[in-house]
Amino acid sequence: MRSHNYRSATAFLSTLFLLQPTISSAFYLPGVAPTSYRQGQRVPLNVNHLTPSSTPEDETLRSIVALDYYHPGFHFCRPPNGTEYISESLGSILFGDRISNSPYELYMKKIEPCRALCSVTFGPESASFVNLLIWEYYNLNFLIDGLPAGQSNFDNATDTHFYSSGFALGSPSQVEGEVQLHNHYSMYIDYHEVAPPGRGDPQYRVVGVEVVPSSRKNSKILPNGDAECGEEVPLILSEDEDTEVTWTYSVSWHESPTAWATRWDKYLHVFDPKIHWFSLFSSTLIVVLLVGMVAATLLRALRKDIARYNQVDQYHLADLNGTSAVLEDGVQEDSGWKLVHGDVFRAPKYPLLLSVFLGSGAQLFVMTGITIAFALLGFLSPSNRGSLGTVMILLYAILASVGGYVSSRCYKTFGGEAWKRNIILTPVLIPGVVFGTFFFLNLFLWAQPGSSGAVPFFWMLLIVGIWFVISLPLSFAGSWVGFKQAPISPPVRSNQIPRQIPHAPGYLRPIPSMLLVGILPFGAISVELFFILNSIWVSKIYYMFGFLFLCYGLMVITCAASTILMIYFLLCAENYHWRWRAFFTAGSCAVYIFLYAMFNWVSKMSLGGLTSNVLYIGYSALISFLFFIMTGTIGFFSTWAFVQKIYGSIKID
Numbered sequence: 001m002r003s004h005n006y007r008s009a010t011a012f013l014s015t016l017f018l019l020q021p022t023i024s025s026a027f028y029l030p031g032v033a034p035t036s037y038r039q040g041q042r043v044p045l046n047v048n049h050l051t052p053s054s055t056p057e058d059e060t061l062r063s064i065v066a067l068d069y070y071h072p073g074f075h076f077c078r079p080p081n082g083t084e085y086i087s088e089s090l091g092s093i094l095f096g097d098r099i100s101n102s103p104y105e106l107y108m109k110k111i112e113p114c115r116a117l118c119s120v121t122f123g124p125e126s127a128s129f130v131n132l133l134i135w136e137y138y139n140l141n142f143l144i145d146g147l148p149a150g151q152s153n154f155d156n157a158t159d160t161h162f163y164s165s166g167f168a169l170g171s172p173s174q175v176e177g178e179v180q181l182h183n184h185y186s187m188y189i190d191y192h193e194v195a196p197p198g199r200g201d202p203q204y205r206v207v208g209v210e211v212v213p214s215s216r217k218n219s220k221i222l223p224n225g226d227a228e229c230g231e232e233v234p235l236i237l238s239e240d241e242d243t244e245v246t247w248t249y250s251v252s253w254h255e256s257p258t259a260w261a262t263r264w265d266k267y268l269h270v271f272d273p274k275i276h277w278f279s280l281f282s283s284t285l286i287v288v289l290l291v292g293m294v295a296a297t298l299l300r301a302l303r304k305d306i307a308r309y310n311q312v313d314q315y316h317l318a319d320l321n322g323t324s325a326v327l328e329d330g331v332q333e334d335s336g337w338k339l340v341h342g343d344v345f346r347a348p349k350y351p352l353l354l355s356v357f358l359g360s361g362a363q364l365f366v367m368t369g370i371t372i373a374f375a376l377l378g379f380l381s382p383s384n385r386g387s388l389g390t391v392m393i394l395l396y397a398i399l400a401s402v403g404g405y406v407s408s409r410c411y412k413t414f415g416g417e418a419w420k421r422n423i424i425l426t427p428v429l430i431p432g433v434v435f436g437t438f439f440f441l442n443l444f445l446w447a448q449p450g451s452s453g454a455v456p457f458f459w460m461l462l463i464v465g466i467w468f469v470i471s472l473p474l475s476f477a478g479s480w481v482g483f484k485q486a487p488i489s490p491p492v493r494s495n496q497i498p499r500q501i502p503h504a505p506g507y508l509r510p511i512p513s514m515l516l517v518g519i520l521p522f523g524a525i526s527v528e529l530f531f532i533l534n535s536i537w538v539s540k541i542y543y544m545f546g547f548l549f550l551c552y553g554l555m556v557i558t559c560a561a562s563t564i565l566m567i568y569f570l571l572c573a574e575n576y577h578w579r580w581r582a583f584f585t586a587g588s589c590a591v592y593i594f595l596y597a598m599f600n601w602v603s604k605m606s607l608g609g610l611t612s613n614v615l616y617i618g619y620s621a622l623i624s625f626l627f628f629i630m631t632g633t634i635g636f637f638s639t640w641a642f643v644q645k646i647y648g649s650i651k652i653d
Helices: 090-094 124-135 260-267 273-321 336-340 351-377 387-398 400-413 419-425 429-446 457-484 510-537 545-572 579-587 589-603 610-647
Strands: 045-047 112-122 138-140 142-144 150-155 160-165 170-172 179-181 184-194 203-214 243-255
Touching: 090 387, 090 457, 112 124, 124 170, 124 179, 142 203, 150 203, 160 203, 160 260, 203 260, 273 510, 273 545, 336 545, 351 387, 351 400, 351 419, 351 429, 351 545, 351 579, 351 610, 387 400, 387 457, 400 419, 400 457, 419 457, 429 457, 429 610, 510 545, 510 579, 510 589, 510 610, 545 579, 545 610, 579 589, 579 610, 589 610
Parallel strands: 184 243
Antiparallel strands: 045 142, 112 243, 150 160, 170 179, 184 203
């Protein structure tokens, strides 16, 4: 019988989708044609990297470095004709996939009670290396007909069975302080019979794969070449002397009613769906109430302000004609945001840097929206590993024209004159920071022997090629079009002499205002952020792009509304330096994202070694920086539209 191991799902940033046609969950379209096998035909089994998972006791993560399957320290058996790596996509390589062939021989519907691969000897050094990885709960990842091999689990909350991708390299032994190596893999493969085209033998498709690992110390290869798998006796690798290990496996086939098109359903399980729905509903309700309150407050205040200011202007005109000398009750001289109308559209400090940030932020914003939309509509199939990462990189390169256009148009509006510098910095500055950080962190993985996360030098050159061959020319073209356009004209003229800015109350100072506003968009995405970080670091599957789409929309609305409200208060305090303030105020959401990542690092991780800690902090900082650029851009443009609107609605003498 199959044993059920209650273990959390493990995979590395997989592009898997929930097969439900609801707004909260994405479905997928098959990305590859199904492969049908005749009875006795060989079914390929490929192996992928080993990935760490969280401990089942306290959900603590002890490492984030993925390792190559054929690392010499594992002593796994190699194919007779040598190791051959399977060609992969750019996104798959960047996320650490290293798929290769294996010596396992699987034939459709052929039962293998016990079969041996090879016998190896673990020395003390290799034993210490493997025992440490077992303590860190590393998982093996097999792919049979492209389907991840996993372990069967049962969710009591939903009363459903599901598969978790990957299975354990070993497990703690009954002897305290020791671990046992799993050297036998029992494979249970589900197949579905399909009608053959025309007349011929029946054909079958693989629709499910479960692997139950076990430790069998007495496994051995008999003199006649047959295998003896033995009983389940703990196999403990000695760190003082050599240990003989025989790798064995068994295969059984089971017919299943599951169709090939829905075979991923078993891997796409939602833990505690009611809690997830409740959290998202609560966040949505809070955001809707917040935006409604902001909109109502602003509309009411602005309507009264604009009516009062226009009424004041009418009385000023009446005074000039000698028809009136006294203002009516309730009509006062200019105050608040109208007083700074001659300075509010003054060029900001460092216009070149701000325009470059805005161009890159617009590029990120459009790329993120299109990617989530593609994933939501099911165009990124889970059968194509790494498709999400590949699409993101290519979209970012293609959308460089958007970044160039926005940057140049903003720079021209700000009155900038160093147009050549703007054209060059727009596609170089932010991508250069990202690539430089990525290259620096990759050096640590290169220094880590056997790490599959280290991007090979060829793929680094490919990324640089995409950058310089696709991104740069498109950005230059967008900048050229932007500079050909007329600058965005303000509704009022700027005074020659800047107005003095009075002392602002405490909550309008830069840091307090940033912290107050930044927490609101963070609250809108905090629920999905938890699942995304689990997907990245704890090797859990993320596929709920419907929830992500909703949260992305809530984040955009919250960024815009909260930044507009803060800038309105700033203008009422007669502070007209709003451009950089709007960008930093909305971008401060990234501060909370980084703090949340650091909270997880302290409370839910116990990373050993310099490499894992540097990688976690470095990539968390990089993700937060990109969020800062994107959310800052959202806040800036929404505020710019707001300022243009209100100052265009009043009469200026």
